[in-house]
Amino acid sequence: GTLREVISLRSVASPSEFPTDLVLQWLAELGLALRAVHAANVLHRDLKSENIFLTADAHIKLGDFGLSRQMDGAALATTTCGTPFYMAPEQVRRDGYAQPADVWALGVVFYEMLTLQRPFPASSFAELAKRILAGSFDSETLSRCAHPPSLKRLVTGEALLQPEPGGRMRLNELLVAVHGLLQERVAARGGGDESEG
Template sequence: MFLYCINRYFFTEQATQFYVACVVEALDYLHRKNIVYRDLKPENIMLDTQGYCKLTDLGFAKQLSYGAKTWTFCGTPEYMAPEVILNKGHDIAVDHWSLGVLLFELLTGLPPFESPDTMRTYGIILKGIDAVNFPTRMSKNAQSLVKKLCRENPTERYGIGKEGLREIERHVWFEGFDWVGLRKRVLKAPYERQVIQHIF
């Protein structure tokens, strides 16, 4: 998906809905097993032959005991949640934060917290999502979802309650989206990969 980001600069809201929904399904599967992924970013999202997303590189993934936290400092700087940077202990809520960052990047071409200097990036993250200038081309509904996912307090992030990530399905930005079709894999993907077979 990273190559798509480079080649197309940014995606339409309709295409982004599809890709974010795929990621929500993948994270929901992991979170139901109490596995925190911890490295969500375009580089770790591959498209299969039907154009559906697959998460790759589970090197930072970790299964937690119920209610437990972990303190490993890991992840990609632009996608790190504040509690990771501050070493406060973290859980699956870090994936919700990263999902908001991914949504922003797919729609704009750049993550909301970015600097050539890693330490400065951390400082920008700690200022919070409300300090970020959202581009006018991003719809208010998309901005709303990003802000709900990137709350400073992990317990306040969208989809962290009893319903889990299923809460995200009901957000107004996903209004009219065919979740059933996505799960049955009958919903047409925005782009389909061309697979070239080589005969040796």
């Protein structure tokens, strides 16, 4: 099934967050997949939980490249496409956009993995656009979730959901941060084989 289906089931049946180690695993897998896509000069342009598939052993597969676009050097994409809940501010403004727009969408998916909710609650597209442009995500829901503050900080305005594309965390920075968090968790459990958890 899709990550969206798993999030929906988990949020309705018995609202309990995903284990932190699983969220870190998924974030690392998504970051690596997106880095490979970007290394091939491709923008996904429709990264969302509905386009992320889970294998039987709970690994992530990035799918649905129907809106993806091969980029030519430093050119910016200008076509408005994708799902509104996952659009980066530069897409909402109809500015040119590039890889940081996919990183924003990854931040939205990451927020969903942490809280089981979307980060920008809105009853209309106009309200959604206003919240996205301001980077005004639901910080109260994020602060209430039980995940470690060091993990939640990856979502905030200084990281993945930074409204300015140039200030947004780069995928390599994200992967280094996730690796560090995984190492901290292994050390806190008393060391051992890093492949254990």
